[in-house]
Amino acid sequence: MATAAQRGAILAQLDAIEAEMKRIGLWTDRLPDPPATGPLDPAAGFDAWLQGVFLPKARTAAETDTLPARSQVGVLALRQYDHHSTWAAARPLLRLLNDFDRMVEAAAPRGRRRSGR
Template sequence: MRSRRSCGGSATGPTSPPDFQEAVEAGEVRSFMDAPSFELWLQCVFLPNARAAARSDHLPIHSQVGLMAMRQYDYHSHVPEAQGLLKLLQDFDELIEGESS
């Protein structure tokens, strides 16, 4: 069972609000809009689901997480710290969309 103090983080890593963690565990978080932040949604919802999908070989048909990240980080501006993450999430989208073609 995952610790309630963080979503996959270490004892010194980022923690999630207990109410949000409970909502994730109860399946009440449907999209990143239900999370306190996009980053917390990535950490607590997207990454665990992506790992589980890869392990079970049940990948989604479509993915727009890269587009969501671009919107989150305002694609009209340049946020240097976010560029690596944006690239990885766009690569994920391309991988998924390529698989469904």
């Protein structure tokens, strides 16, 4: 169970991720409509997934203290942006996402941190 301070820090981190996405032009005012069969189509792109799926679900999880034991959004972002390795604008976003992963793991109860359960 995360403390109130940890949940607050995680929510602030999510706000920082959103602000960084806006600053570097990865935020859109209109996300693609999700298909009738399920969540946002992966073909819409990683940026759309971060904005339309990850951020809302992560905020809800932090607010309701239902965070997972681990997060790997930083790894996903690195894989997505690795072909942009010279794209300096992505580096702060990658740091923010990796910091989010560490914060989630730190907030997990001790027994759940390593096993992911």
